[in-house]
Each structure stands twice: as structure tokens, then as C-alpha cells.
Amino acid sequence: MGNEPRFEKESMKQYVTSKVQQIPPSGIRKFFDLVSSGSKNTISLGVGEPDFITPWHIREAAIYSLERGRTSYTPNAGLPELRNEISHYLHREFELDYDPDHEIVVSVGGSEVIDLALRTLINPGDEILIPQPCYVSYLPITSISGGVPVAVETTAENQFKLTAEALQQSITPNTKVLILCYPSNPTGAVMSYEDWLPIAKIVEENDLIVISDEIYAELTYERKHVSFATVPGMKDRTIIVSGFSKAFAMTGWRIGYTCGHPDLIAAMLKIHQYTIMCAPTMGQMAALEALQNGMQEKDKMVNSYNQRRRLIVEGFRSIGLDCHEPKGAFYAFPSIKSTGLSSSEFALQLLEEEEVAVVPGDAFGQGGEGFVRCSYATSEQQLTEAIQRIGRFVNQF
Amino acid sequence: MDEFKLQILALLKEDARKNSNIISTMLGVPQEKVDQAIKEMEEEKIIVKYAPVINWSKVDDSKVTAVIEVQITPERGRGFDAIAERIYLYPEVKTVYLMSGSYDLQVEIEGKTLKEVATFVSSKLSTLDAVLSTKTHFILKKYKQDGIIFEDHEEDHRMMVSP
Numbered sequence: 001m002g003n004e005p006r007f008e009k010e011s012m013k014q015y016v017t018s019k020v021q022q023i024p025p026s027g028i029r030k031f032f033d034l035v036s037s038g039s040k041n042t043i044s045l046g047v048g049e050p051d052f053i054t055p056w057h058i059r060e061a062a063i064y065s066l067e068r069g070r071t072s073y074t075p076n077a078g079l080p081e082l083r084n085e086i087s088h089y090l091h092r093e094f095e096l097d098y099d100p101d102h103e104i105v106v107s108v109g110g111s112e113v114i115d116l117a118l119r120t121l122i123n124p125g126d127e128i129l130i131p132q133p134c135y136v137s138y139l140p141i142t143s144i145s146g147g148v149p150v151a152v153e154t155t156a157e158n159q160f161k162l163t164a165e166a167l168q169q170s171i172t173p174n175t176k177v178l179i180l181c182y183p184s185n186p187t188g189a190v191m192s193y194e195d196w197l198p199i200a201k202i203v204e205e206n207d208l209i210v211i212s213d214e215i216y217a218e219l220t221y222e223r224k225h226v227s228f229a230t231v232p233g234m235k236d237r238t239i240i241v242s243g244f245s246k247a248f249a250m251t252g253w254r255i256g257y258t259c260g261h262p263d264l265i266a267a268m269l270k271i272h273q274y275t276i277m278c279a280p281t282m283g284q285m286a287a288l289e290a291l292q293n294g295m296q297e298k299d300k301m302v303n304s305y306n307q308r309r310r311l312i313v314e315g316f317r318s319i320g321l322d323c324h325e326p327k328g329a330f331y332a333f334p335s336i337k338s339t340g341l342s343s344s345e346f347a348l349q350l351l352e353e354e355e356v357a358v359v360p361g362d363a364f365g366q367g368g369e370g371f372v373r374c375s376y377a378t379s380e381q382q383l384t385e386a387i388q389r390i391g392r393f394v395n396q397f
Numbered sequence: 398m399d400e401f402k403l404q405i406l407a408l409l410k411e412d413a414r415k416n417s418n419i420i421s422t423m424l425g426v427p428q429e430k431v432d433q434a435i436k437e438m439e440e441e442k443i444i445v446k447y448a449p450v451i452n453w454s455k456v457d458d459s460k461v462t463a464v465i466e467v468q469i470t471p472e473r474g475r476g477f478d479a480i481a482e483r484i485y486l487y488p489e490v491k492t493v494y495l496m497s498g499s500y501d502l503q504v505e506i507e508g509k510t511l512k513e514v515a516t517f518v519s520s521k522l523s524t525l526d527a528v529l530s531t532k533t534h535f536i537l538k539k540y541k542q543d544g545i546i547f548e549d550h551e552e553d554h555r556m557m558v559s560p
């Protein structure tokens with residue numbers, strides 16, 4: 001029995017659309033399979049989520065909501081109380097003003113919003129500008145939606161900030177959308193108000209729409225995050241992607257949200273209502289608690305990331321790796337060019353020889369080659385040990 | 398107290414063996430400043446001791462601990478302090494707190510056996526002139542002490558690599 005083929009047909013691949021077939025295998029996925037088959041002794045700096053468990057008061061609120069039988073659908077756009085609270089919170093923390101009734105939709109993570117926004121904005125052939133290295137979902141979703149991803153270069157010399165020059169060079173008559181992700185996964189780069197001004201000018205001149213992924217907005221370490229939508233003239237042109245995953249250590253709850261011009265939000269809601277109906281009710285109840293009572297715990301977590309950020313950056317520099325200072329998110333993005341290895345070779349050999357997992361920079365698109373992404377959302381003891389092991393590893397080159 | 402010293406205390410509270418070199422990196426200040434601050438706090442007895450938290454129930458010859466509510470009459474001129482001192486100087490006594498509410502001192506006593514603790518209470522504690530009454534509660538299990546959970550079931554369930 002056991003050896004009989006499970007499927008009648010050898011391959012069903014010809015039924016998959018060419019759009020989906022053309023999506024290259026995820027660099028992270030490949031590496032995940034390797035690491036997961038590795039030993040117990042492995043220290044992973046490859047994890048893209050907080051190492052905190054969701055604060056207890058938030059979990060408890062969700063349990064309580066279940067006990068009270070809050071198990072039905074919510075409105076498509078999300079619980080009105082939650083949208084209200086998001087509106088207050090954005091105003092209080094980031095000087096953003098959005099009407100909870102027409103300008104905010106609660107989603108299944110920021111991930112869903114990236115999909116909604118791109119599907120809403122892209123006509124076939126539209127060019128989508130993506131500063132790279134960047135978060136892994138922008139390119140494939142752009143392609144699935146019929147758009148043409150166009151890389152915009154960012155470099156370590158400029159702390160991986162988006163520059164007006166690089167942006168200007170990539171614009172053509174077909175350019176429609178610019179995707180921003182600051183604080184950045186994978187580089188940890190942030191943009192200040194002054195950095196935004198020349199970018200906003202180009203956006204205005206070229207009549208672009210901006211998808212601003214601000215999911216790491218709470219995780220900045222020198223100055224408060226500046227939302228692109230606060231730059232004069234940019235609010236109507238900007239769709240904000242955000243969520244609870246990173247700020248409140250709530251990745252598994254799958255709650256995010258988007259804010260923007262009511263016309264764009266209404267269009268995104270059209271897709272959301274038919275594909276998702278509404279974000280999970282229990283998760284929305286938890287998110288409500290997070291916004292109402294979670295600021296203190298959030299600040300503690302941010303403080304702790306900051307301490308570990310200093311530790312890892314100092315650590316890389318002490319073993320002779322160039323590491324620009326990441327000012328947001330929880331990733332360091334050191335250069336490994338001094339070893340003469342490609343980032344994939346580096347990651348593979350490091351895993352084999354020293355049992356430390358990092359993500360090769362080329363998994364994050366153009367410009368990532370020569371770097372590795374290291375998450376410092378792991379215990380200080382593990383970080384210290386990992387740096388020692390990496391130090392031993394790079395010493396041989 | 399300044400924020401800097403509070404941050405040092407928070408780090409040491411988590412791990413008293415953390416050296417000042419690492420603390421200085423984590424806080425982004427020179428090591429000398431950290432050393433100086435720690436020295437000051439030691440001298441001011443803000444940092445009293447660097448002692449491990451031990452889960453004694455895992456040690457073979459396990460101990461018996463009791464919490465005792467003690468009512469006392471304060472002493473003229475010295476209030477509760479003198480009598481508290483007479484109690485806390487016994488090595489068997491692990492903690493002594495002055496309390497508001499229906500009793501005055503909360504005393505924690507450790508002994509090898511139930512009998513040993515009971516004997517201490519009846520022969521040493523209750524016999525003090527100032528002691529009006531005692532109420533002994535034996536501790537059956539310690540779940541959490543001083544912010545530290547003894548058997549933490551919250552493991553790291555994250556995938557090894559994620560975007």
C-alpha cells in the first residue's frame with residue numbers, strides 16, 4: 001500500500017496560472033526548510049517576529065471575549081470600537097487624523113492590506129516602485145496583481161534610506177505606485193521628516209500613490225516615527241499599512257489595519273468584504289485591549305529591543321563586520337562582503353559550521369546581496385553567543 | 398532616582414551576573430559610568446546583595462516554609478522596629494514585613510520539618526512579651542516569587558526562520 005502513488009496524475013502544474021508559476025520560490029522558505037532540519041543547538045537570528053509572548057492582559061481580554069460568546073462576525077470594516085480606538089491612537093502617537101467610519105479598515109494582518117492595496121491600484125502594466133532590499137511580499141503580490149515591479153536602489157552608504165535621486169531615476173510614464181517601508185524590514189532604516197520632503201515632491205510631481213507600510217512604526221530607537229502621510233499634501237495619496245503584530249507582539253492573532261482616502265478605502269473594502277468578510281473577532285477584541293491598556297508593556301518591549309540592538313551592532317563591529325546602525329524594527333543588516341562569500345554561501349556555511357541561522361540578504365531583492373539579515377528579537381544570552389560564533393566563523397577569511 | 402540607574406537595576410534584577418561591560422553596551426553609555434553608578438548604589442545599600450533565586454522544592458532535602466501573621470504591641474519610643482528586629486535576627490526568619498490591616502508583622506520562617514517551624518513559633522515567637530497573637534500558614538507550593546515564575550510553561554513557539 002505504502003508505495004502506491006498518492007496521485008493519479010504525475011503533475012498538475014499545467015493548471016496553475018502562469019502568473020503564479022512565475023513567482024520564484026521564496027528565499028526565506030528555502031532557508032527555513034534547511035534550518036528546521038538542523039540541530040537543537042542552532043541559534044536562529046532569522047526570526048521575523050517579536051520574542052515576547054502577547055502580554056497577558058491582552059490574552060486574558062480575548063479569553064474573556066470568548067467566555068461572553070463574542071463569536072459572531074463583526075462589520076466588514078471591523079469592530080466600530082476598535083476603529084475608533086485606532087483613530088485615537090494614530091492621532092495621539094503619530095499626528096495622523098483618520099475618520100473611523102470611512103477611512104479605516106481592520107484586516108487580517110498588514111499582509112492582507114498589502115494585497116488589497118496593490119489589487120486596488122494596479123491596472124495591467126502599471127509600474128510599481130519598490131525600494132530594495134525590501135520586505136518579501138511586495139514583489140510577488142505586485143506581479144500577481146498584474147503590475148510590473150521596478151526596483152529603486154537603496155544603499156548602506158545612505159543608511160538604506162530612500163533618496164530622491166534613486167527614486168527619480170526609476171520613474172517612467174507608466175509609474176503609478178511607490179511602496180515605502182520605514183522602519184524597514186530587513187535593513188532597520190528609518191526616514192525623518194527632512195528625508196521625506198524631497199520624496200514627497202517627486203510623488204506630487206509624478207502623481208504617484210504611495211503604499212506606506214508602517215508596521216514597525218512603534219519600533220524606533222532615536223526619534224519617534226514620522227508617517228509619510230503627515231507630510232503636507234501626502235495624506236490623500238497615501239495608503240497606510242499597519243497592524244498589531246510587531247508593536248504588541250501579536251503576530252499569530254492576524255490583526256492589522258489600513259487607513260487612507262475614503263475612495264481608496266471603500267475600494268479596498270470591496271475586495272476585503274468578499275475575500276475575508278471580516279478580521280477574526282477574537283483577535284479584534286484583543287487588539288482593542290492592546291490599544292486601551294497596552295502602551296506601558298509596549299514601551300517596555302521597545303526598550304528591551306533597543307538594548308539588544310546596541311548589543312548586536314556593537315557585537316558585529318567588534319568582530320570586524322561593517323554594520324550600519326539600524327534605527328528601527330528589530331533587524332541588523334551587516335555587510336559580509338569582507339568574507340568574499342555571497343550572502344547565501346555565508347548563511348549556509350555559518351549554519352553548517354557554527355549553527356547560527358541568518359537570512360541571506362538576496363532574499364530581500366536587489367541590493368541585498370552582500371548582506372545578511374539578523375533579527376535581534378532573541379534573548380541577550382543567545383545574541384552574545386551568536387556573535388561569538390559568527391566571530392569565529394568570519395575569522396577564517 | 399535617575400532613569401539611567403533604574404535601567405541598570407532592571408537589567409541586574411533580570412540577571413545579577415550581567416557584567417558592566419554588557420550593561421554599558423546595552424544602555425549605550427561608557428562602562429566607567431555604569432561602574433560608578435553600581436558602586437554608588439552598592440554603597441547606598443540600594444543594591445543589597447547579588448543572590449540567586451532558588452527553587453528549594455527542587456532540592457532534595459526540601460524545606461518547610463510558613464507565613465506567620467503576628468500581632469504585636471508597639472514599644473514606646475521605638476514603635477514596631479525594636480520588636481521587628483528581635484524577630485528578624487533569628488536566622489530561621491527569612492522575611493519580615495510591617496503590614497497595614499488586621500495584623501502587624503508578616504514573618505516568613507523556614508525550617509527542615511513542620512515540627513521545627515511549629516516549635517519555633519511556639520517557643521520563640523509567641524513567648525515574646527510584645528507578641529499578642531500569631532497565626533501560622535504553611536506554604537504548600539511557590540508559583541512565583543519576586544516577579545519570577547518558577548516553572549514557566551511559556552516556551553518559544555516561533556518558527557526558526559520567518560519573513
Ligand SMILES: Cc1ncc(COP(=O)(O)O)c(C=O)c1O
Binds near residue numbers: 242
Ligand atoms: C514590513 C512588513 N510588513 C508587513 C508584515 C506583515 O505583518 P502582519 O501580516 O503580521 O501584520 C511584516 C511581517 O513580517 C513585515 O515585516
